[in-house]
Amino acid sequence: MRSPDKSNSQASSSTAPGADLGPISVPKSCDVLADRLQQRIVDGHYLPGRALPTERELVATTGLSRGSVREALRILEARGLVKTRAGRYGGSVVVEPTDAALGSSIHRFAKVRGVSLSDLVDARRALAPMIAFLAAMHRSEDDLQRLHAISNRLDEAAADDLPGFLQENANWHSALAEASHNDLLRAFMASISGLMLEASKIEHFASEDVRRLVTIAHRRILRAIEQRDAEAARRRAERDVEAYARHLEAALRARKASRRGEGHQPAATKL
Numbered sequence: 001m002r003s004p005d006k007s008n009s010q011a012s013s014s015t016a017p018g019a020d021l022g023p024i025s026v027p028k029s030c031d032v033l034a035d036r037l038q039q040r041i042v043d044g045h046y047l048p049g050r051a052l053p054t055e056r057e058l059v060a061t062t063g064l065s066r067g068s069v070r071e072a073l074r075i076l077e078a079r080g081l082v083k084t085r086a087g088r089y090g091g092s093v094v095v096e097p098t099d100a101a102l103g104s105s106i107h108r109f110a111k112v113r114g115v116s117l118s119d120l121v122d123a124r125r126a127l128a129p130m131i132a133f134l135a136a137m138h139r140s141e142d143d144l145q146r147l148h149a150i151s152n153r154l155d156e157a158a159a160d161d162l163p164g165f166l167q168e169n170a171n172w173h174s175a176l177a178e179a180s181h182n183d184l185l186r187a188f189m190a191s192i193s194g195l196m197l198e199a200s201k202i203e204h205f206a207s208e209d210v211r212r213l214v215t216i217a218h219r220r221i222l223r224a225i226e227q228r229d230a231e232a233a234r235r236r237a238e239r240d241v242e243a244y245a246r247h248l249e250a251a252l253r254a255r256k257a258s259r260r261g262e263g264h265q266p267a268a269t270k271l
Contacts, residue, residue: 028068028071029064029065029068029072030064030068030069030071030072030075031072031075033058033062033064033068033069033072034071034072034073034075034076034079037052037072037076038076038079038081041076041081041082041094046094047094048094048095048096049093049094049095050093050094051091051092051093051094052073052082052091052092052093052094054091055069055070055073058072073092076092077092080095080097080098080101080102081094081095081097082094082095083095099186099187099190099191100190102187102190102191103190103191103192103193103194105191106191106192106195107191107194107195110195117199117248117252120192120195120196120199121241121244121245121248123192124192124196124241124244125238125241125242125245127177127185127188127189127192128173128237128238128240128241129234129235129237129238129241130180130185130234131176131177131180131182131185131189131237132176132180132221132224132225132233132234132236132237133230133231133233133234133237134180134181134182134185134230135176135177135179135180135225135233136224136225136227136228136229136230136232136233136234137228137230138179138180138181138182139179139181139225139226139228140179143175143178143179144179144222144225144226146175146178146179147172147175147176147179147222147225148222150168150171150172150175151172151215151218151219151222153168154168154169154172154214154215154218155215158208158211158212158214158215159208162206162211165206165211166197166200166201166206167197169197169200169214170193170194170196170197170200172218173189173193173196174189174190174193176189176221176225177189177190179225199248202248202251202252202255203251203254203255203258204250204251204254204255204258205247205248205251210247213243214240217236217239217240217243218240220236221233221236221237221240224236
């Protein structure tokens with residue numbers, strides 16, 4: 001009778017039982033509770049304005065420690081889903097996610113990841129024409145009044161108030177997004193408006209000529225929206241974004257040239 005292969009016997013004996021299972025990651029109890037509460041909020045079980053169960057109730061029903069429950073509620077607050085107030089009459093109340101919360105998250109993402117200015121311009125290329133198209137289709141009289149008021153302030157600031165001009169320009173794009181009456185597009189545009197404003201503050205960018213051209217472009221877009229000419233609004237918004245991209249690129253070239261002249265190594269064009 002053939003004896004067992006010695007090498008195979010040694011290999012099998014040297015392998016610990018279950019060694020091929022790999023590492024197992026166990027989620028923290030606070031993360032599990034936060035995810036479950038979030039799902040109940042998303043499902044509509046807890047509507048905006050409604051209080052979540054108290055810490056004591058959550059401890060009793062889940063069997064978790066008070067520390068884990070508190071951490072879960074802090075996670076939900078960081079996600080912008082609840083507001084928590086301490087004290088005898090405090091508690092956690094469900095709130096609707098805000099544009100500011102999304103904008104803050106996008107801003108952190110862009111800064112930490114080092115998102116490039118070209119990525120920001122591409123995002124505008126994707127969003128702005130469709131927003132203008134929808135605004136022409138769905139704008140209300142209140143939307144038009146708001147856009148006209150901002151355009152008037154933009155015209156006034158264009159001559160000698162650069163900070164005011166840049167802020168009103170950001171306000172104009174936000175108001176245009178509101179006029180689209182598309183919540184997702186409005187929220188996305190609001191989330192990058194701060195990045196757009198920051199990019200516009202680059203040296204050599206918002207010259208007097210550029211400011212004049214911006215006011216003209218915005219008036220043309222607004223006229224198409226007022227006339228409910230969606231295709232014209234889309235085309236004019238495309239031209240506006242392309243002009244923005246050209247002016248930004250020229251400003252970046254000028255900044256690099258200036259820094260080279262001063263003996264500095266040009267920095268990467270990150271936000």
